[in-house]
Amino acid sequence: MTDDALRPGEVAVPLPAAPDAGVYFIGRIHTPWARRGDCPRAGDAVGGPDCTIVIDPRWLPALTGLDGQADLQVLYWMHQSRRDLAVQAPRHSARVLGTFALRSPVRPNPIASSVVALLAIDGNQLHVRGLDCIDGTPLIDVKPHRRASAP
Amino acid sequence: MTDDALRPGEVAVPLPAAPDAGVYFIGRIHTPWARRGDCPRAGDAVGGPDCTIVIDPRWLPALTGLDGQADLQVLYWMHQSRRDLAVQAPRHSARVLGTFALRSPVRPNPIASSVVALLAIDGNQLHVRGLDCIDGTPLIDVKPHRRASAP
Numbered sequence: 001m002t003d004d005a006l007r008p009g010e011v012a013v014p015l016p017a018a019p020d021a022g023v024y025f026i027g028r029i030h031t032p033w034a035r036r037g038d039c040p041r042a043g044d045a046v047g048g049p050d051c052t053i054v055i056d057p058r059w060l061p062a063l064t065g066l067d068g069q070a071d072l073q074v075l076y077w078m079h080q081s082r083r084d085l086a087v088q089a090p091r092h093s094a095r096v097l098g099t100f101a102l103r104s105p106v107r108p109n110p111i112a113s114s115v116v117a118l119l120a121i122d123g124n125q126l127h128v129r130g131l132d133c134i135d136g137t138p139l140i141d142v143k144p145h146r147r148a149s150a151p
Numbered sequence: 152m153t154d155d156a157l158r159p160g161e162v163a164v165p166l167p168a169a170p171d172a173g174v175y176f177i178g179r180i181h182t183p184w185a186r187r188g189d190c191p192r193a194g195d196a197v198g199g200p201d202c203t204i205v206i207d208p209r210w211l212p213a214l215t216g217l218d219g220q221a222d223l224q225v226l227y228w229m230h231q232s233r234r235d236l237a238v239q240a241p242r243h244s245a246r247v248l249g250t251f252a253l254r255s256p257v258r259p260n261p262i263a264s265s266v267v268a269l270l271a272i273d274g275n276q277l278h279v280r281g282l283d284c285i286d287g288t289p290l291i292d293v294k295p296h297r298r299a300s301a302p
Contacts, residue, residue, distance in 0.1 A: 021289075063251055075262060087215055098214045102295070103294050138172070
């Protein structure tokens with residue numbers, strides 16, 4: 001978040017001096033939305049436009065066998081979000097809420113989880129539907145959606 | 152993973168020299184299972200024994216308003232897992248599979264997502280049901296489960 005101003009009732013806390021673990025970006029997500037304000041609030045809705053997940057060539061072998069999956073769980077890193085808010089005053093809410101009571105991108109670890117429909121795999125590109133993040137968002141994981149993949 | 156031996160067909164890749172982002176551990180998960188081999192393979196099943204999520208005091212205000220939620224999505228860091236396998240030979244599978252075609256804890260970013268039933272909140276402790284990780288697992292996020300919390 002580039003705007004550091006707190007809304008009334010919001011609480012920021014000091015972040016730890018150092019992280020406890022490191023995340024590798026394993027690819028990038030390409031969507032039609034260039035800015036956060038452009039993104040839909042669709043959530044896990046398996047609808048909307050086709051988007052493309054581009055996997056880093058390093059991890060290409062990790063796609064082996066993925067083509068049989070209808071639905072994927074995608075984890076991504078919301079790199080534009082501030083991380084120090086413990087209490088937030090969302091625009092859609094009449095009251096302030098704790099960060100862990102919200103699915104806001106503003107959180108200590110800005111990790112989003114979405115369920116997407118896998119349309120096609122083309123080399124290191126996954127064509128999917130159901131994402132709502134900005135173009136260029138770093139990817140951190142892809143795995144079969146549990147409910148859809150269970151026997 | 153303390154065992155560095157690859158099974159037949161498994162492929163390890165060199166990890167990047169440095170991580171791209173840092174994760175803060177925001178608490179710990181306490182379960183009855185001391186070792187990975189003891190853990191059930193239950194997945195998102197909202198069953199099993201009660202477990203406790205202890206939130207770091209720094210983030211206590213972030214629980215504000217969480218008590219109204221029936222189901223939570225919990226993200227945690229599988230700190231004992233190796234991160235360099237791109238292709239794996241799971242014991243339950245007749246063939247090798249790419250890491251992204253599996254929900255194995257062995258993956259570049261060892262982040263697990265579970266849906267749990269929230270039983271009670273007692274200060275900075277969340278009593279929940281539905282986890283299957285080892286005792287002491289680092290917590291990285293708690294948020295309302297989207298489907299359960301939608302109107």
